[in-house]
Amino acid sequence: MATVVDKSKADIDAPIAGEAWGQRNRHVLLLLPGVVWMLLFLVIPLLMMVYVSFWTQSTFAISPELTLKSWVTFFSSDTYFGALLTTLRIWLIVLALTFLIGYPVALFIGLFVENKTLQTILLVTCVIPFWTSFLIRVLAWRPMLGRQGAINLMLQNFGVIDEPIEMLLFTDVSVIIGMVQIYVVFMVGPIAFMLARIDNAIIEAARDLGASSWTIFRKIIFPLSLPGVVVGAIFVSVMVLGEFATSAALSGRKVNLLGNIIVTQVGSLKWAFAAVIGVILTVVMGLVITVLLRIVNIRREL
């Protein structure tokens, strides 16, 4: 008897239950396209890259027999391991400079400009250089920084220097200048956004409690803008760590970043070695982002 009742009850419930499943799990359906996309084009390629980095590479061919040879080559070669150190050094310098140049600009736009329209106009102005192609922006530095470039000519004509400064182009300096110019706006945007969200009344309250402007900046404004700094730093870090075009165009092949090595290795069909560097870059970026996210709890702030 009991079984009969259960069965009929199950029959009645079935269509309703199916509909309810769709209702309850709508978020699963919404997530599905994104998850499939990430699996196909991010997770699987990443695993594939790790796998390929252990393949055996001969001069003209690559075969799927697993070996550590490419990894050993990377860490035992001064050129390649040096490229890792150069990448890290240039990344840190560019990150510091984009912060030092970008923060005051963001402070001005986000805090001192009270008119929202003007704020938007100023932020858009920061993005205007992006209306020209990346390559043009980078190559435009050559006539600026060269031996006979605009900067050297100007300094000479004003009598500041007698001989042209040689170190401006085709050195670390030119690569750093180029990268800072391109990426500083990614620091300005998020910080200006966070600063603009600070309620003016909070600053008034701090002032009324007797704090000086410097204390207010140190204890209120900077901590509240920190999520913006972290987001900006993540943007800049991810882009600088994977950079190859700026250094190729402005270093005259003297500064080799990990990105440049991947380009040459892929160019000469050395897939396994390129994969090794790819894995190392991915790990470095992962570490950098983890450390940055430790500084501030983004989820709580946004």
Next chain:
Amino acid sequence: MLEIVDFWKSFDGKPAIAGLSLDVRDNEYLTLLGPSGSGKSMLLRLIAGIERPDRGDIRLDGVSLLDQPTHARGIGFVLQNFALFPHMSVADNVAYGLRHRQIEPVTDESEVVKRVAAMLALVGLDGLEERMVGQISGGQRQRVALARTLVTEPKICLLDEPLGALDANLRARMTVELRQIRKALGVTFVHVTGNENEALAMGDRLVVLDQGKALQVDRPDVVYAKPAAEAVARFLNAFNLLNGRTEGERFVTGEISVALPENCSGADHYAIRYDQIAVHERGAAPAGRGDIEARYVTSEYLGSKFIYFFELAGGKMIEVEQHLSQHEPVRHRRGATYQLSWDLADVLLFDAEGRAIEALASSPARRAV
């Protein structure tokens, strides 16, 4: 203690404060009532020193504060919407002024902790020290804002619509607590509000502001019983106001006229309080009282009282308030005409400038003196 002498301040070309003088006494609760745009928030900003008056002086115990910046004035300001520091805990918020002020910061951390704990206990927040301000309720945030200001021991504490962001229940509770906290510390509170009930309930003295001027400064019960100006009566939201003119023994408003108290002239506004009107069947009003015919429209039940709405011949609405502790609820016939009456001694009259006409409505005995 604090004297404001002839303050003037224009904002966008319009006068926000126009010749305002005010005396704030030691150890008192002063409420400022005014509609939005009356200049009440501006007045607080001028007292705090966030804004500078175009003209006038402000003196604390005889010393001018005009050239002193905000933080040197010894005046605390609890801002509207609290303005707590969102990235700090309750204790750090309250400690901010002690730790970081330019003048005599408290460097001994144990002293800071002790004073913060004492203040939090006073405002009833002990045990919440380590919570972030985003994790506490609206009423608790209000207390944190208050504690943050009071812990710096200001001589005067300014509160800009402190109860505005709270729901009705909390509002009633905080009303009592604010008074108790103030008494316990002996600090002068200057409390700005747009709510007439709050203004009447809170203050030792009440200032009614309109268009940048103080219309009346007095005890709340005096202001309520004898508004000094037509605008004050309007803001108190407790008076039926008729506009018109005096013709002989009658006050004429539109097509209708009502009786005036004896020996009155020059009245342009006629006011009678909601709760001083009686309702009668047509023709049943006793003689010797002011009376008027009006059509019953509707009623509103407010728990302890009923408000009845009547319409005069010209379309003007008259409110009659009856407390259920003194009257049985009455059912009137919708659309029927009734007679409303009131004691002529309760009538308030104002002249063309809105000033109260003094002594005219008083008893014959007083006039004989």
